Amino acid sequence: MxxxxxxxxxxxxxxxxxxxxxxxxxxxxxxxxxxxxxxxxxxxxxxxxxxxxxxxxxxxxxxxxxxxxxxxxxxxxxxxxxxxxxxxxxxxxxxxxxxxxRMNRVLQLHPEDLTVTVQPGVTRLQLNREIKDSGLFFPIDPGADASLGGMCATRASGTNAVRYGTMRENVLALEVVTASGEVIRTGTRAKKSSAGYDLTRLMLGSEGTLGVITEITLKLHPLPESVAAAVCFFPDVASAVNTTIQVIQMGVPIARCEFLDAHAVRAVNAHDRLGLREAPMLLMEFHGSDASVKEQAATVQEIAAEWGGADFEWATTPEERTRLWTARHHAYLSGLQMKPGCRAVTTDTCVPISHLAEGVTAALADAEAAGLPHFVVGHVGDGNFHIAYLIDPALPEERDTAERLNDAVVQRALAAQGTCTGEHGIGLHKQGFLVEETGAGSVALMRAIKQALDPLGIMNPGKIFAA
Amino acid sequence: MxxxxxxxxxxxxxxxxxxxxxxxxxxxxxxxxxxxxxxxxxxxxxxxxxxxxxxxxxxxxxxxxxxxxxxxxxxxxxxxxxxxxxxxxxxxxxxxxxxxxRMNRVLQLHPEDLTVTVQPGVTRLQLNREIKDSGLFFPIDPGADASLGGMCATRASGTNAVRYGTMRENVLALEVVTASGEVIRTGTRAKKSSAGYDLTRLMLGSEGTLGVITEITLKLHPLPESVAAAVCFFPDVASAVNTTIQVIQMGVPIARCEFLDAHAVRAVNAHDRLGLREAPMLLMEFHGSDASVKEQAATVQEIAAEWGGADFEWATTPEERTRLWTARHHAYLSGLQMKPGCRAVTTDTCVPISHLAEGVTAALADAEAAGLPHFVVGHVGDGNFHIAYLIDPALPEERDTAERLNDAVVQRALAAQGTCTGEHGIGLHKQGFLVEETGAGSVALMRAIKQALDPLGIMNPGKIFAA
Missing domain, CATH: 3.30.43.10 (Uridine Diphospho-n-acetylenolpyruvylglucosamine Reductase, domain 2)
Structure with a gap:
């Protein structure tokens, strides 16, 4: 705990x-x-x-x-x-x-190398707007229009990670102001390197505790020739998740595979007037050539049918696609509106894919039993899901209940050799879980690095581990 | 220098x-x-x-x-x-x-999660032999039948990295004996995580200077439904490399894209009796569904034709494919046999893809002018190539010439915002280049980490930076 x-x-x-x-x-x-x-x-x-x-x-x-x-x-x-x-x-x-x-400029776009260098205040939507004429895009998409500096600091991912990876895989180099105020560079614009310790990866996910990221060089990806999005509804949560598990096990290069439970669908329906069926749902996207997209979709449809999934409903126009994904990105805010004045305690476990269905099902059963309003969204293709418990901030017992439920979700993930946080980071909330997950020895080693790089303890102290 | x-x-x-x-x-x-x-x-x-x-x-x-x-x-x-x-x-x-x-056991295969945990002495070929009935494979392939522990320690990559990434992207977790003799674990079997500092990536590429890797959890990939390999010959080096550049810029998901110059082809012909045309050559492999493989190959053939590439010669049987790749993997040893008793000084630069043709062309021109026997092989899809200079170890002036040529190759790579080492590591040979590449401030930070994690300086001292 x-x-x-x-x-x-x-x-x-x-x-x-x-x-x-x-x-x-x-x-x-x-x-x-x-x-x-x-x-x-x-x-x-x-x-x-x-x-x-x-x-x-x-x-x-x-x-x-x-x-x-x-x-x-x-x-x-x-x-x-x-x-x-x-x-x-x-x-x-x-x-x-x-x-x-305000450090929000795109500094250097190199379409010929599929790289771009930006300042840390550039947000992901801004970046994609500014590079849209290049035929390239930056896929990492945590839902919120986060700053790229913040996305580096938490090693963020989101809906496209199942195909394109996370910030870990898509950052080539950083400029960092260290704790002494010195400016250093980590990495180059080369796609791979074995040049010494991987300072880039050390900074990614360090949550501002080792330095301030002031410049970021990212990998870009060619816009796919063809993009198709579809929704599919399932008789129960397990069927939707099991469909996903099989898609991943078969190696289908699906670009996005998002799960929403019936509560989440109801929330986005209310917020974005979508009229979706209020049942466990997968929202999917396929990228590739025309032929490849058709082939991927056919394979996934076959698997879904075996699990009782209804026919795909296709978003055929870019506008319809944008509408669906915007609704998905609003899911968190839409969910909050289900209980006016509430705040959310959100889980973020990520597990080996075969353990995902049991994890989601058990989390939902516990939440139902506890009687707290809740909803589930998940980057299920990665084994990552979020259950949000809606609590009244004035009622400490609701927070306690939510934390108890969160604890159970994390314990199940750790038992399945998963992680307490797929993409949100440790921050203040998961410091105890970090020790349980990785062991006191690993955390001691992290602290030794913190001490070596920030001996005065001035960089975002009290995060990841108590100061 | x-x-x-x-x-x-x-x-x-x-x-x-x-x-x-x-x-x-x-x-x-x-x-x-x-x-x-x-x-x-x-x-x-x-x-x-x-x-x-x-x-x-x-x-x-x-x-x-x-x-x-x-x-x-x-x-x-x-x-x-x-x-x-x-x-x-x-x-x-x-x-x-x-x-x-002798720590060479495959400990836990989880085909349902696409993960495997191995001891560090397991080699890449052994691993693929032992898991071949699972329908999965481990793609990282540095040519040599290296140990997976060593591949972690140098952040290795090789021929498949263009599609599947390097060790950086394919290691999920490690067990490490730290410099004090304590056993720690980094990471879990989850595909992604934001749980604290990325100790896994810190250990990858640390060249034994921070601890001893004693267990490795790897991502596996489903064996593709269809695999096709082909060779294609070009009128000159630049045309072969420019074909590759365009393939990457278009986002073709090619699995392997290897370049051999005419010297390298001559060497493998001699060693493996292959009868290949002795001209600049691309050796390629396509993975995917039948349709996707055909589509990828058609696109690449079109691009190659624009650069004067001859028709593809397909390796139609698995045996023929294995024969070609084995020859590629022997290229280094075959090359050494071109000058009996020689040793090789090998470069390992990796550059942003658009700078690759100029880099290879200039390296070859310099080597011709210097009159040292040499050959080039390259993981060109990643922007990474190796030129090997064959020197007589008894003649210091040949080593000096090779080092001077190597230096020029590295300086060009750094000027192009590339790296002095794509996959071999710093070791003893590139410590000066590391400082030029990343700056004294970054190296000081690496040293601070080394000092914090190995205060007695007993872990492989003198590597990456002089002790």
């Missing part, structure tokens, strides 16, 4: 406030409204906001802030789009929220 | 020899023949052999050796199949060669 949160702030010394306001003018602020806006994310936690917020517009500025913070031993919390789900942005030890959302 | 090698050994204290011979009996030895066999690899370096060799058969035994070595501050050099190319196995500071080749 996870320990309760603790937080404290030593405050920000006047000399640091002076140095930052001198350099940043109105882009440095201690105004409560701005601090509060930077003191929360999509997690269900409430903690005091950061002591100040600074809006950086260049790598030099980031380096200046970190060097100053190091000199005064004040925490720095990198801030992108604010869409984190596990409390990564919360100022549990006070300090400065370093907002990089 | 790279600094000259230095080496020294403090010797192994009698108490350590006593402890190891007591525990390991005849599996611990200081016999010169065994030490010499463990004191070299495929690199062109000569250094004194390790002081002793121990053959471990379990994780416990590895942990015992490392703990004893730590207690006596004696270096430990993990040893798998001995196929390293950059001096990783050489005892530049003396110490114990820890041979894990």
């Amino acid at each position: 996870n320990a309760p949160l603790s937080f404290h702030s030593a405050g920000v010394p006047a000399a640091l406030i002076e140095a930052l306001s001198q350099r940043f003018g109105p882009r440095f602020t201690t105004a409560l409204a701005v601090r509060e806006q930077h003191g929360r994310d999509e997690s269900p936690f409430d903690v005091p906001p950061p002591d100040a917020v600074v809006f950086a517009e260049s790598t030099d500025e980031v380096a200046f802030v970190v060097a100053q913070a190091a000199a005064h031993r004040v925490p720095v919390i990198p801030y992108g789009a604010g869409s984190s789900l596990e409390g990564h942005l919360l100022a549990v030890q006070g300090g400065i929220s370093l907002d990089v959302s | 790279n600094a000259p090698l230095s080496f020294h050994s403090a010797g192994v204290p009698a108490a350590l020899i006593e402890a190891l011979s007591q525990r390991f009996g005849p599996r611990f030895t200081t016999a010169l023949a065994v030490r010499e066999q463990h004191g070299r690899d495929e690199s062109p370096f000569d250094v004194p052999p390790p002081d002793a060799v121990v053959f471990a058969e379990s994780t416990d035994e590895v942990a015992f050796v490392v703990a004893q070595a730590a207690a006596h501050r004696v270096p430990v050099i993990p040893y798998g199949a001995g196929s390293s190319l950059e001096g990783h196995l050489l005892a530049v500071q003396g110490g114990i060669s820890l041979d894990v080749s």
Whole structure:
């Protein structure tokens, strides 16, 4: 289980406030409204906001802030789009929220190499808009229009990962401001490399605890010749998931394979007026040549039919496709509206694919028994699903129930040799689970790395492991 | 440029020899023949052999050796199949060669999850033999029948990486004996995870300098329904490489795309009696459904024709296919036989794909001008090629010439935002290039990690960076 949160702030010394306001003018602020806006994310936690917020517009500025913070031993919390789900942005030890959302330029597009270099505040939708004439796209899609810096920091993935991989597989190189305020580069634009320790991968998923990401070089992918999306409804949850399992086991190169339970379908119907059948559903997308897309779809239809899946309903136009995927991306917000004023406690386990059906089924049975409103969405092609428990933040017993249910979901995932977090990260919420999952020895090794790279403990302290 | 090698050994204290011979009996030895066999690899370096060799058969035994070595501050050099190319196995500071080749069991095959867990001494061919009835295969193929532990340690790749990725993308989890002799686990069997620092990727490519890998969990892939291999000959090097560039830019999911220059073709003809036309050649393989393989091949044939490529010659039977790929895998050894008694200095640059033709062409022109026998093979679909310069080890001026040529190849790759090593690693040979490539700040950060995880400096010291 996870320990309760603790937080404290030593405050920000006047000399640091002076140095930052001198350099940043109105882009440095201690105004409560701005601090509060930077003191929360999509997690269900409430903690005091950061002591100040600074809006950086260049790598030099980031380096200046970190060097100053190091000199005064004040925490720095990198801030992108604010869409984190596990409390990564919360100022549990006070300090400065370093907002990089204005570092939002696409710096270098190399269509001939299928690479692009961007600043960390560029969001995934912005990137795809800006490169759309190149015939290429960036597939990683966590649902929220997250910043690419934030997606690096949490090793994000989302709906396309089943075919295109996660941030782990799609980041070639980073520029990072280290905890001492030095600027380093990790990686090159080459597709692969064996040049020393994989600092790129070390930074991906480090949740701002080892440095601030200031530049990102990404792999791009050619837009597929043909794209087709379809929905398919199943008599029960297990049939939908088992269809997915078989599709993966057969090696069908499906691009997206998303599960929504009946509650989630009801929520998106209400929010986006879709009129979908309110039953367990797979929302799928196929990429490739015309022939390959047809072939993939035929194989999946055959498998679905064996599990009692209804005929595919195709989204034949790009507009219809966009409508379906937008609804999927709204599922989280749509779900929240099922219980006005609620907050969500969200699970994020990922398991070896053969264990997925039992995991989802058991999670749903427990949630029904507990009587908390909930819904399930899942990147089921990866073995990853989210059950969101809707709690009234004023009722501690609802939070306790949700945490107990979450705990059971995680324990089942760990027993199946899976992970407590497929894509959201550890943050504040899963520090106990991390130790259970990987063992005290591995966490000690992570701490040794943290200590070596951030000896003053100023980089987003209290995340991943308690400070 | 790279600094000259230095080496020294403090010797192994009698108490350590006593402890190891007591525990390991005849599996611990200081016999010169065994030490010499463990004191070299495929690199062109000569250094004194390790002081002793121990053959471990379990994780416990590895942990015992490392703990004893730590207690006596004696270096430990993990040893798998001995196929390293950059001096990783050489005892530049003396110490114990820890041979894990007898840890060669496939521990757990989970076909339903497309995963397998193996000991580090299992070789890639052995693994594919042992799992062949599962309908799955492990694609990573560096040519040599390397041990999977060694492939992890150098972040290896090879011919299939263009489609299936490298070790970076295909290792799910590791068991590692750390420098203090503790056993830790990194990762799970889940396909993706955001659980803390990516220790798996940190260990991959760490060349034995952070710990000894004792267990590996790998992703497997379904055997494709259809496989087709073909060769195609080109009027010049640039045309062959430009064909590849365009294939990649169009997103054709080609499984293997290997280049051999006319010298390499001549070498494999001589060695394997193949009768191939002695011209720049692509050796390709297509995986997928029947329809998809036909479609891919048609697209590539069209592109090749535009660059003056001859008609494809298909390897229609599995035996013919195996014959061609075996010849490709022999290319390095076949090439060595072009100059009896020679050794090879081998380059390993990898560049953004659009820069590949200029890189290969310039490397060949320089080599011709210098008059050293040479040949080129390349995983060109990844932007990675190797030029091997055949030198007489008795003639220092030939080594100097080869190193000068290698240096020029690397400088061109770095100028093109590529890497000095696509898949062989840094070892002893590229420590200067590593600093040029990634900068002193990044290397300092790698050293800080090394210091934190191996404070006594006993894990394969002197590799990646000088101790």
